[in-house]
Amino acid sequence: MKTLEGVIALVTGGGRGIGAAIAERYANDGAAVVVADLDEANARGVADRLRARGVEAESLAVDVREPEQSAAMIKRVVERFGRLDVLVNNAGVIRVRSLLDTSPDDWDHVQSVNARGLFFALQAGARHMLDQEPMAPGRPSGKIINMASIAGRGGRKLMAAYSASKAAAIVITQTAAVEFAPRLTVNSICPGPVGTDMWTQIDREWAEHEQRPIGSVWEERVRAIPMKRTETPDDVAAMAAFLASKDSDFITGQSYHVDGGLLML
Numbered sequence: 001m002k003t004l005e006g007v008i009a010l011v012t013g014g015g016r017g018i019g020a021a022i023a024e025r026y027a028n029d030g031a032a033v034v035v036a037d038l039d040e041a042n043a044r045g046v047a048d049r050l051r052a053r054g055v056e057a058e059s060l061a062v063d064v065r066e067p068e069q070s071a072a073m074i075k076r077v078v079e080r081f082g083r084l085d086v087l088v089n090n091a092g093v094i095r096v097r098s099l100l101d102t103s104p105d106d107w108d109h110v111q112s113v114n115a116r117g118l119f120f121a122l123q124a125g126a127r128h129m130l131d132q133e134p135m136a137p138g139r140p141s142g143k144i145i146n147m148a149s150i151a152g153r154g155g156r157k158l159m160a161a162y163s164a165s166k167a168a169a170i171v172i173t174q175t176a177a178v179e180f181a182p183r184l185t186v187n188s189i190c191p192g193p194v195g196t197d198m199w200t201q202i203d204r205e206w207a208e209h210e211q212r213p214i215g216s217v218w219e220e221r222v223r224a225i226p227m228k229r230t231e232t233p234d235d236v237a238a239m240a241a242f243l244a245s246k247d248s249d250f251i252t253g254q255s256y257h258v259d260g261g262l263l264m265l
């Protein structure tokens with residue numbers, strides 16, 4: 001039997017990058033998957049690919065900046081599948097700015113998705129999960145996984161708003177874990193630099209700021225990784241699979257670095 005057989009999973013920001021890799025991994029491990037994203041076409045594309053392989057998959061358009069939309073997203077999953085076992089709050093954005101150049105709009109944009117959006121999606125998911133039957137006798141009723149970042153472990157040059165939003169994700173994870181135990185587990189993942197569209201944006205904005213060649217910021221980051229290779233979305237998806245599985249039932253309130261050893265605390 002596959003590790004996520006019978007599990008209903010919802011991944012926000014699942015239309016591309018890390019979220020799409022998690023959706024794919026969950027499907028491979030036997031879960032039914034709902035792919036939710038601001039970019040409806042991308043979400044549909046991922047769900048269509050999974051369905052073509054015989055996986056039970058749906059897509060949803062959602063803007064997690066709007067708490068009512070997150071509540072409606074959870075309601076639709078439950079109407080369609082009867083329950084929600086695993087919620088991955090993965091949707092995220094970044095703007096690379098010096099502290100002095102960070103405008104109120106930059107600050108609000110990043111917090112509205114990464115902190116506020118994550119918080120209200122988690123709240124909507126937990127409201128439902130706390131009321132449902134355990135995943136199996138003796139098991140939690142649901143599992144929440146928040147996408148933080150190693151940037152949330154300390155201030156980062158040119159990333160004040162982003163680092164603050166990811167520190168918020170880590171602390172929200174801890175509060176939710178303690179408030180919802182023993183009914184739910186709540187953990188987060190802190191990736192290092194992963195080769196997705198988000199890093200293409202980071203590299204471009206950083207290079208513009210420091211008048212460096214495009215690609216040089218990324219290369220410098222990758223060189224610093226002790227495991228000596230780039231991190232892939234699948235590396236992050238492997239941790240998301242563990243945190244969704246029975247093997248992590250006694251783990252809650254933790255934030256795991258998946259970064260090839262970049263940050264050791």
Ligand SMILES: NC(=O)c1ccc[n+]([C@@H]2O[C@H](COP(=O)([O-])OP(=O)(O)OC[C@H]3O[C@@H](n4cnc5c(N)ncnc54)[C@H](O)[C@@H]3O)[C@@H](O)[C@H]2O)c1
Pocket residue numbers: 012013014015016017018019036037038039042062063064065090091092093113117147148149150190191192193194195196197198199
């Ligand atoms: N790429 C990295 O190096 C890295 C490192 C650490 C953490 N992360 C985090 O991992 C997560 C995924 O990152 P990624 O690299 O795959 O990024 P990405 O930009 O490739 O994908 C992000 C997805 O989130 C969606 N999204 C953005 N705003 C949304 C909103 N308001 N509502 C719903 N969906 C929304 C986008 O449409 C997109 O599909 C983010 O939370 C990011 O902060 C990424």
